[in-house]
Amino acid sequence: GDSVTQMEGPVTLSEEAFLTINCTYTATGYPSLFWYVQYPGEGLQLLLKATKADDKGSNKGFEATYRKETTSFHLEKGSVQVSDSAVYFCALFSGGYQKVTFGTGTKLQVIP
Amino acid sequence: ETGVTQTPRHLVMGMTNKKSLKCEQHLGHNAMYWYKQSAKKPLELMFVYSLEERVENNSVPSRFSPECPNSSHLFLHLHTLQPEDSALYLCASSQDVWGPFYGYTFGSGTRLTVV
Numbered sequence: 317g318d319s320v321t322q323m324e325g326p327v328t329l330s331e332e333a334f335l336t337i338n339c340t341y342t343a344t345g346y347p348s349l350f351w352y353v354q355y356p357g358e359g360l361q362l363l364l365k366a367t368k369a370d371d372k373g374s375n376k377g378f379e380a381t382y383r384k385e386t387t388s389f390h391l392e393k394g395s396v397q398v399s400d401s402a403v404y405f406c407a408l409f410s411g412g413y414q415k416v417t418f419g420t421g422t423k424l425q426v427i428p
Numbered sequence: 429e430t431g432v433t434q435t436p437r438h439l440v441m442g443m444t445n446k447k448s449l450k451c452e453q454h455l456g457h458n459a460m461y462w463y464k465q466s467a468k469k470p471l472e473l474m475f476v477y478s479l480e481e482r483v484e485n486n487s488v489p490s491r492f493s494p495e496c497p498n499s500s501h502l503f504l505h506l507h508t509l510q511p512e513d514s515a516l517y518l519c520a521s522s523q524d525v526w527g528p529f530y531g532y533t534f535g536s537g538t539r540l541t542v543v
Contacts, residue, residue: 320470350531352531352534357536358536358537359432359434359518359520359534359535359536359537360471360518360520360532360534361534362531362532362533365530365531405471415473416473416532417470418470418471419470420468420469420470
């Protein structure tokens with residue numbers, strides 16, 4: 317079955333540091349890939365997505381590129397801020413009736 | 429009001445109580461979902477409704493009973509819960525049956541504690 321593997325957290329960075337959160341997946345066919353973000357006390361928000369190989373999703377300074385050859389969708393940001401502190405979830409949708417597979421989440425802490 | 433709204437935000441209930449969680453969306457979406465979020469585990473899909481019909485029940489115990497009276501409202505009725513049911517319960521919606529292709533809209537969740 318489908319699966320998503322994320323790096324374990326927490327990831328602690330200083331403000332303005334470079335961020336990478338790794339995500340790899342296993343799926344049949346050609347899934348759509350997503351990153352969601354969950355701020356403290358809130359639900360998940362869609363951060364970015366990519367629907368086919370080599371697509372780059374981007375939003376709020378975050379980027380992720382759909383790499384089919386390595387089955388990866390790593391999240392990057394060039395300069396993190398304290399306000400980016402949250403839990404980040406990688407997810408995929410490979411068709412089938414409304415089934416989305418989520419990773420376990422990676423907590424990011426950004427310190428001033 | 430826009431987006432997906434869940435009430436209550438926090439709920440503490442005893443194992444013999446009956447309570448309900450409410451979800452409301454004003455996005456014109458036709459599909460709604462209940463997810464369970466527990467610490468250090470992936471999100472677990474519980475129920476899916478499309479156009480007010482239940483299309484998925486992911487082997488959820490009968491002590492959880494969903495209800496979707498119309499395309500804007502979704503309820504989760506709870507009774508005789510166990511302490512391991514304590515979790516964050518998230519409601520989500522999407523445009524239609526292929527909505528997850530474009531992503532979900534989530535509510536802020538109900539933090540449930542069973543004592």
